[in-house]
Amino acid sequence: MEMLIVVAIIAILIAIAIPTFASSLNKARIATDEANIRAGYADVMVNVLLDDNYDAENGNASTAGQTKYYLQKDGSVATTDTNAYKTQGKNDSATTEIAGQKVGAWAKDKKVTYQYDNTKNQAVISFE
Structure with missing residues (x-):
């Protein structure tokens, strides 16, 4: 009987712990x-600033400003989503804020x- 009570208590503790673990x-x-x-x-911001056509005084990035970038698995960005x-x-x-903007x-x-x-003068972050 004592063994059955111990098993029941352990089962209850596990049932409580699993959702907490999943949330964490x-x-x-x-x-x-x-x-x-x-x-x-x-x-992305580095790519915009290194763009040869970037006009720092007016904030114009003619090439980089029209490009869609994809986050790659290594943390860099690319214009294709092959290794996204x-x-x-x-x-x-x-209300999550990343890099100064709400995402x-x-x-x-x-x-x-x-x-x-x-x-x-910022990159808009989105998901697809």
């Missing part, structure tokens, strides 16, 4: 996504894209 795992995946998105944003990074976690928060919620396995906005 998703939070870690979201943190990884945020760090990767931030690194990709920095790479896909988000690892599901973020339900619409909407995202689902798991979405590609991260960047489009430079000349008027705001």
